[in-house]
Amino acid sequence: MSDTNRTEAFSDGVLAIAITLLVLDLSVPARNDHGSLARALAHEWPAYGSYVTSFLVIGIIWVNHHAIFELIGRVDRIAMFLNLLLLMTVVTIPYTTHLLAT
Numbered sequence: 001m002s003d004t005n006r007t008e009a010f011s012d013g014v015l016a017i018a019i020t021l022l023v024l025d026l027s028v029p030a031r032n033d034h035g036s037l038a039r040a041l042a043h044e045w046p047a048y049g050s051y052v053t054s055f056l057v058i059g060i061i062w063v064n065h066h067a068i069f070e071l072i073g074r075v076d077r078i079a080m081f082l083n084l085l086l087l088m089t090v091v092t093i094p095y096t097t098h099l100l101a102t
Contacts, residue, residue, distance in 0.1 A: 004069050007083055011065060014087045019058045021094040022051050025101055050101040054093050061090055 026047055029040035065086075072079070 002075060004072055004075050007075050007080060008066070008069050011083060011087060012062075015058060015062045015065070015090060018091045018093060019055060019062075022054050022058075022097055025094070025098045026051055047101040050097045054097040058090060058093055061086075 027044075029037075029044050075083070
């Protein structure tokens with residue numbers, strides 16, 4: 001058994017990367033001569049909506065993760081593997097965000 005600092009730090013890093021990957025699906029829309037920039041941005045609303053929703057979902061997971069680890073004094077091997085399963089699930093969110101946006 002060990003304290004939770006390393007597990008929390010690793011989890012924070014994985015969650016930070018997952019939340020950062022979300023922005024890679026946002027792109028500058030192509031602006032043609034017949035439309036305004038506002039119209040081109042409005043056309044991209046599925047990507048922006050997916051980004052905001054997924055950002056909030058990962059943010060809620062992060063907040064709850066910290067709340068749980070406030071209650072845990074030490075972690076064992078089983079807890080670390082369960083944490084890895086959670087993180088494995090979270091890192092699929094950028095993929096599902098892209099899928100939803102397209």
